[in-house]
Amino acid sequence: MNERQLQILRELGELGSVTATAEALLMTPSAVSQQLRLLQRAIPVPLTERDGRRLVLTEAGQALAAAAIEVETALSRARQTIDDFAGLPDARVSMAAFHSAAAAFFPLLLTAGGAGRPRLSFADEDVAQDRFPRLTREYDLVLAHRLEQAPPWPTTVTAVTLMREPLDVALPAGHPLAAKRRLTPRDVAGEPWITVHDGFPVMAVIDALSAAANRRLELVHRINEFTVAADVVAAGGGLALMPRWTTRPHPALVLRPLSGVHARRHVDVLHRPERAARRAVRTVLSELRRAALAIQGRGPAVEGG
Amino acid sequence: MNERQLQILRELGELGSVTATAEALLMTPSAVSQQLRLLQRAIPVPLTERDGRRLVLTEAGQALAAAAIEVETALSRARQTIDDFAGLPDARVSMAAFHSAAAAFFPLLLTAGGAGRPRLSFADEDVAQDRFPRLTREYDLVLAHRLEQAPPWPTTVTAVTLMREPLDVALPAGHPLAAKRRLTPRDVAGEPWITVHDGFPVMAVIDALSAAANRRLELVHRINEFTVAADVVAAGGGLALMPRWTTRPHPALVLRPLSGVHARRHVDVLHRPERAARRAVRTVLSELRRAALAIQGRGPAVEGG
DNA sequence: ATCGACCCTGAAGCATCCCTACACTGTCGC
DNA sequence: GCGACAGTGTAGGGATGCTTCAGGGTCGAT
Numbered sequence: 001m002n003e004r005q006l007q008i009l010r011e012l013g014e015l016g017s018v019t020a021t022a023e024a025l026l027m028t029p030s031a032v033s034q035q036l037r038l039l040q041r042a043i044p045v046p047l048t049e050r051d052g053r054r055l056v057l058t059e060a061g062q063a064l065a066a067a068a069i070e071v072e073t074a075l076s077r078a079r080q081t082i083d084d085f086a087g088l089p090d091a092r093v094s095m096a097a098f099h100s101a102a103a104a105f106f107p108l109l110l111t112a113g114g115a116g117r118p119r120l121s122f123a124d125e126d127v128a129q130d131r132f133p134r135l136t137r138e139y140d141l142v143l144a145h146r147l148e149q150a151p152p153w154p155t156t157v158t159a160v161t162l163m164r165e166p167l168d169v170a171l172p173a174g175h176p177l178a179a180k181r182r183l184t185p186r187d188v189a190g191e192p193w194i195t196v197h198d199g200f201p202v203m204a205v206i207d208a209l210s211a212a213a214n215r216r217l218e219l220v221h222r223i224n225e226f227t228v229a230a231d232v233v234a235a236g237g238g239l240a241l242m243p244r245w246t247t248r249p250h251p252a253l254v255l256r257p258l259s260g261v262h263a264r265r266h267v268d269v270l271h272r273p274e275r276a277a278r279r280a281v282r283t284v285l286s287e288l289r290r291a292a293l294a295i296q297g298r299g300p301a302v303e304g305g
Numbered sequence: 306m307n308e309r310q311l312q313i314l315r316e317l318g319e320l321g322s323v324t325a326t327a328e329a330l331l332m333t334p335s336a337v338s339q340q341l342r343l344l345q346r347a348i349p350v351p352l353t354e355r356d357g358r359r360l361v362l363t364e365a366g367q368a369l370a371a372a373a374i375e376v377e378t379a380l381s382r383a384r385q386t387i388d389d390f391a392g393l394p395d396a397r398v399s400m401a402a403f404h405s406a407a408a409a410f411f412p413l414l415l416t417a418g419g420a421g422r423p424r425l426s427f428a429d430e431d432v433a434q435d436r437f438p439r440l441t442r443e444y445d446l447v448l449a450h451r452l453e454q455a456p457p458w459p460t461t462v463t464a465v466t467l468m469r470e471p472l473d474v475a476l477p478a479g480h481p482l483a484a485k486r487r488l489t490p491r492d493v494a495g496e497p498w499i500t501v502h503d504g505f506p507v508m509a510v511i512d513a514l515s516a517a518a519n520r521r522l523e524l525v526h527r528i529n530e531f532t533v534a535a536d537v538v539a540a541g542g543g544l545a546l547m548p549r550w551t552t553r554p555h556p557a558l559v560l561r562p563l564s565g566v567h568a569r570r571h572v573d574v575l576h577r578p579e580r581a582a583r584r585a586v587r588t589v590l591s592e593l594r595r596a597a598l599a600i601q602g603r604g605p606a607v608e609g610g
Numbered sequence: 611a612t613c614g615a616c617c618c619t620g621a622a623g624c625a626t627c628c629c630t631a632c633a634c635t636g637t638c639g640c
Numbered sequence: 641g642c643g644a645c646a647g648t649g650t651a652g653g654g655a656t657g658c659t660t661c662a663g664g665g666t667c668g669a670t
Contacts, residue, residue, distance in 0.1 A: 001380070001383065001384065002308065003307065003308050003380075004628090006383065017646070017647090018646070018647055018648090019645085019646060019647080027628095027629070027630085028629075028630060028631080029646075029647065029648085030629085030630075030631085030632090030647085030648070030649080030650095031628070031629050031630075032647090033647060033648055033649085034628080034629085034648085034649090035628080035629095037648085038627095038628095043387050043391075044387075044391045044393075045387060045390045045391050050636095050637095050647085052636095052637060052638070052646090053636065053637040053638065053645070053646045053647070054637095054646070054647085055646080055647065059390070060386075060387060060390040063386045063387075063389075063390060064383060064386055064387055066386075067379070067382055067383035067386045068383065070379040070382060070383070071376065071379040071380055071383060073379070074372070074375040074376040074378070074379040075306070075308075075376055077372055077375060078306065078311065078369060078372035078373065078375070078376060079306070081365075081368045081369055081371075081372045082348050082349075082350060082365060082368075082369055084368075085350045085364070085365040085368065086348075086349045086350050088349075309657090322617075322618090323617070323618060323619090324616085324617060324618080332657090332658070332659090333658075333659060333660080334617075334618065334619085335618085335619070335620080335658085335659075335660085335661095336657070336658055336659075337618095338618060338619055338620085339619085339620085339657075339658085340657080340658095342619085342620095343656095343657095355618085355665095355666095357617090357665095357666060357667070358616065358617045358618070358665065358666045358667070359617070359618085359666095360617085360618065
């Protein structure tokens with residue numbers, strides 16, 4: 001049982017297939033298979049089992065994969081130890097975020113001053129909810145969002161909630177419903193709607209809205225990008241759900257809180273546990289928390305939720 | 306930087322020479338040297354430096370060696386994880402103790418019942434104080450003793466104090482001084498003494514006694530083994546310091562507490578940090594703590610200290 | 611100062627390990 | 641039932657890690 005084999009087992013647990021593991025670790029499936037066999041030879045309980053043509057971890061395999069995370073974390077800490085002595089200031093932290101969080105957080109992180117700060121590499125990644133965790137393989141930190149009632153992130157990643165952000169109804173300033181301070185599902189169920197694509201986090205609220213009003217909603221447009229959606233709402237294309245804080249207010253729109261349905265999303269930062277062994281990563285994590293507070297404080301004063 | 310190289314670095318830090326490291330790891334000094342060179346190649350700060358003809362760790366090397374302990378601990382935990390699944394009840398725990406602790410603790414540990422308990426392998430090892438830590442390489446647990454005022458154990462081993470045991474003056478029941486409830490340095494400084502060999506923990510109390518009485522003590526016999534010393538005391542060979550709880554009371558002797566000097570030893574259990582990852586080792590550790598309480602409770606009723 | 615003992619390091623050689631390439635078997639979906 | 645896909649075995653090659661042996665630096669005793 002060596003570190004390499006444990007790493008392979010861990011990836012297999014997270015990715016669920018030998019081929020994907022091989023791809024992630026830049027090796028051939030055959031090599032993965034062989035290392036798994038060697039690992040198994042040293043261990044008296046089965047670590048893997050076939051599931052159709054796939055290979056998955058047994059319960060024991062999952063337990064060992066969890067232990068493998070500790071091993072990698074310890075090794076990362078060792079590397080950080082020597083970086084501390086080398087005093088390398090060129091630490092780079094890579095970070096991905098979905099669009100609205102990227103727009104809200106990235107500028108704040110850039111202006112956060114201080115000498116010797118880690119240098120940041122940003123990337124925007126708008127993916128379906130279940131794809132966020134595996135982005136942590138490519139980026140040190142991943143800003144992800146999920147609805148409050150959605151299933152939690154897998155335990156293979158560490159997740160910290162940065163904010164619990166209400167989702168409001170965006171409508172043109174001149175719209176009749178704009179006169180009300182808050183909107184009920186029955187208020188809005190008859191309107192045409194602009195929603196995200198299927199599988200994206202906000203979608204479940206639309207379903208809940210439909211259920212609360214006991215009526216099928218008319219989904220006219222499917223637009224993931226909130227700024228695009230905002231422009232379409234302003235042009236009279238329909239109503240849309242918009243995060244209260246992380247999108248810049250559109251001059252021609254107003255936001256109204258929803259009552260009667262749970263319309264709130266978590267903005268979380270995800271990372272593989274061992275990444276937090278790096279001091280630079282921890283620094284950025286705490287800057288993120290500070291930025292989240294700033295974003296909530298400055299938001300347009302719409303209360304409720 | 307792999308696990309093996311970190312292990313070698315750690316041993317070098319603890320043993321202080323390439324040759325000793327090679328011996329401990331069952332390899333040749335040349336192999337150790339080569340692995341250290343490979344490790345160094347990956348790291349931008351010097352990890353080792355020459356000290357005469359010896360090779361020792363730099364500060365950075367010591368820090369990395371400490372991190373190496375975490376790596377080994379994580380690997381040990383991984384092994385324990387699979388043992389948990391395998392449900393192996395045949396866990397063996399090896400344990401060494403200096404003589405008096407061995408006599409006091411080993412029987413209690415044997416009678417500690419319970420099904421599926423770890424099986425114990427005992428060994429007695431009476432070594433000079435500075436040799437105790439390296440016994441942890443050979444045994445899972447090492448019972449060691451040191452005087453309260455002595456330097457603490459090195460940080461490379463984990464130490465838990467089981468008891469702080471007073472050292473009393475043993476004297477024949479018919480001795481004139483036996484009439485006193487407690488003895489001062491001046492009371493005993495004129496008597497002939499039986500002491501342990503140089504370098505053994507109790508010796509420092511003799512020195513303190515000498516200093517407190519401002520007088521050179523007459524050291525007649527050098528006997529490490531307390532039961533032997535007890536018999537010699539009974540035969541009128543002189544006075545001796547005896548631990549209050551861990552030696553069986555001799556029928557012809559009485560113990561009298563000393564005042565005026567700090568005469569108390571710690572009975573500690575030492576182990577390499579990663580050994581505690583094993584459940585069986587933790588079980589025995591807690592049994593040791595319970596045994597220590599029992600030993601103190603049952604001791605002959607001599608109060609003071 | 612010199613010699614021998616000791617300690618570390620380097621070169622050569624060998625066994626082992628780990629990977630790729632390729633062929634094969636089993637499984638799923640159309 | 642066929643093609644696509646997933647995993648596994650074998651052969652072979654390069655890298656790795658060790659031992660052996662030789663050499664150079666350091667310490668202590670004579």
